[in-house]
Amino acid sequence: MLFGEQDETINRKTRMAIQSGLKPIFCIGETMENGKRVRPLLSLETDKRGIDQLTTDDIRKVLIAYEPIWAIGTGKTAAPEQVQKCMLIFDGLLQGTMKTGWPSSPILYGGSVNPDNIGKLMAQPDIMVPWWGEPA
Numbered sequence: 001m002l003f004g005e006q007d008e009t010i011n012r013k014t015r016m017a018i019q020s021g022l023k024p025i026f027c028i029g030e031t032m033e034n035g036k037r038v039r040p041l042l043s044l045e046t047d048k049r050g051i052d053q054l055t056t057d058d059i060r061k062v063l064i065a066y067e068p069i070w071a072i073g074t075g076k077t078a079a080p081e082q083v084q085k086c087m088l089i090f091d092g093l094l095q096g097t098m099k100t101g102w103p104s105s106p107i108l109y110g111g112s113v114n115p116d117n118i119g120k121l122m123a124q125p126d127i128m129v130p131w132w133g134e135p136a
Contacts, residue, residue, distance in 0.1 A: 007049040007050050011052065014051060014058075023062070023063055024061075026062045028066050028086075029047070029066055029068045029069045029072075030070075030086070031068075031069050047090070059094065064108065066086055066107050066110075067110045076112060077112040077113070077121075080117075080121050081124070083109050087107045087127065091107065
């Protein structure tokens with residue numbers, strides 16, 4: 001968004017990373033405006049276009065990471081239920097794209113995880129949270 005990259009550019013960069021043996025991290029997340037209106041589907045459908053041109057095998061080589069744009073660098077965290085809902089929405093969008101089926105798997109959540117909220121986030125069935133601090 002900040003660099004004005006188009007979907008074709010993102011598709012091309014992702015394919016090149018995979019061909020080079022890298023595991024790209026494809027980041028998704030809604031804006032504050034869409035989040036407040038409880039319309040994350042609009043943002044997530046737009047995000048999905050960034051990997052629409054990948055093959056099913058290529059999509060399986062990509063790590064999907066979710067964080068609402070409004071949470072980046074703000075210290076704010078989406079409610080665990082909102083994170084879960086957005087992950088399931090995106091998972092459903094991917095299932096609709098892939099010809100042989102998307103093996104539903106956790107999507108990485110990277111937004112403002114801390115000792116106070118990690119337990120509630122990890123309690124959601126489809127959230128995978130990276131944690132490098134002391135155990136909560």
